[in-house]
Amino acid sequence: MAVHRLLLALTLAAAPALAEEVTFHPFDPARAEIGRLLFYDPILSGNRNISCGTCHHHETFSGDGLSLGIGEGGEGLGPKRTAGAGAAAIRKRVPRHAPALWNVGATEFERFFHDGRVSLSEAYDNGYDTPAEEWLPDGLPTLLAVQALFPMTAQFEMAGNVGENEVTGAVGDRIDLGWPILAKRVRTIPAYGDAFIAAFDDVTAAEDVTITHIAIALADFMGSEWRSLDAPWDAYLDGTPLAPAEERGRALFFGAANCASCHSGPLFTDHDFHALALPPFGPGRTRRFDPLPRDTGRMAETDDLDDAYRFRTPSLRNVTLTAPYGHNGAYPTLEGIIRHHADPLGALAAWTPDLAKLPDAPWLAAVDFAIRDDRREMARMAARVDIVPVELGDGDIADLVAFLGALEGGASRHGRLGRPDTVPSGLPVD
Structure with a gap:
């Protein structure tokens, strides 16, 4: 207990410096x-x-609340967006989560x-x-x-x-x-x-x-x-205690769960690339010479095999508001993505397609989950995992979810100016 109080005191003592670490480009x-x-x-x-x-x-x-985006040809907004109809319907899903x-x-x-x-x-x-x-x-x-x-x-x-x-x-x-x-x-x-x-x-x-x-x-x-820097976490850095479950989650996040090894800094990202063996689906982001509907992540940009299946670490600010999770939105809940981090290969094996939030498009059904039948590709991806499994109980996961809730902003989560009612072109505004 004394050690915990010492660590908390040290964290609070450093709070002003931590709060000042986020600098923004000026704007007009x-x-x-x-x-x-x-x-x-x-x-x-x-x-x-x-x-x-x-x-x-x-x-x-x-x-947008979807696993894979519905761009050109779609209709509607957010989780209710559809793949469109007739000649204007989408010809391909956007390969990654917005x-x-x-x-x-x-x-x-x-x-x-x-x-x-x-x-x-x-x-x-x-x-x-x-x-x-x-x-x-x-x-x-x-x-x-x-x-x-x-x-x-x-x-x-x-x-x-x-x-x-x-x-x-x-x-x-x-x-x-x-x-x-x-x-x-x-x-x-x-x-x-x-x-x-x-x-x-x-x-x-x-x-x-x-x-x-x-x-x-x-x-x-x-x-x-x-x-968005007005979350309970920011108040904590100024000396306001977290709720008990949030505090337990904080200790896990920065301790035994090892989340902070990648989700570090004031925005909770190291801006680096990591392979997590997230369940693959969708059209993939293929290069012209690639015959498979797969997504090799960073490797497609660097041509370095060491970068295979690595994707950029997202910031966790307001993560509670932006489900689903993962570069392809594979998990609809924070609990699901946390369980995957704790046991990547076990979660990969247990994942089922019903977890993906994909607006119905029967003409794309043959492609949507085709990559999961390619045993060699699945094995290649499973062999490239950068994170070490950790044992987390149901209570631990609940506490981590609570801590992530402490990263949700207050009034900032609604934006500063908001959506305009009309635009100069006169075209409809979503």
Whole structure:
């Protein structure tokens, strides 16, 4: 007991330093307001029928509540979103779970996406390593602004299918050729043109607006909208005790359960990549030469076998609000994903497809769980596990869930500005 009091005293003594560790990129309120409108405006999608907010909505706490996203061609919002119907129905599920956007404006983020395919780097002499390589637009000041560009070019997310619109056609020729088309759409809407002129010193006429300005506005919105550092955990760091179950969970999290070996720091992530043997399903994120519907994670970006099946550690801030869990949303509950961490191979063997939150799409059924019948692929994945099993009882898991609840923000969980009722394009707002 004396040891526990000493450890608690040391933690509280360090609280001010811990609280100051999260620093954010500065943002301009006028640009953030433009970004809010663009975030919810379908004008940035090839077919003008889906927005960033469709899959990262305020109602679903910056996620979508699905295991694998339903992008271009889907209908509805959040867990009720469907795969669409007829010729407009989706042709493929988005291969991975839509990540939440909590605190993405923090300077400590140096990689984005589950596989880290957008990162800080000098590989192409522009400050970033991205799928656009040397064709990335100039003048992007932050990695978050860079990240904002790529859902617009993804066929099954926002760009649309081949032959449906000029954006996806241009992207098919080269990834950067679709962005000028989208920028022209935006700047020719008078309300947007006027707003950009007022918010950017280098924009003196609507014709000056480029995709770079659009990306900056989106980043200023995302980076300022979902900042959340007002959880019971933050009050604990200032000296307010946690509830008994939360305190027991905290001791496990930083102790015997070993959660903090990866979920470390004020945002509860080491920003690194780890293989957990999460149950695979869906279309996979395959490379052109890969015949299997699989997802090898970080390896697909680095071509390093050591990175096989590794995915980026998510932040646990507001994790209670953003089910399902895992890079593919394999588990609908925190209890499920914790049990998997405690016994990855046992949980992999016990997992059943009914746990996946996949809107019905019978025309995709043959693909949805096909990879699970490939014994060699399942064995390769099972052989790549970075975490050591730990013994956790039902009470331990309940206490860990309680502690994760202490990472849920207060008023911040609803965002700063919220969803707009209308957007300048006049298109419907999800």
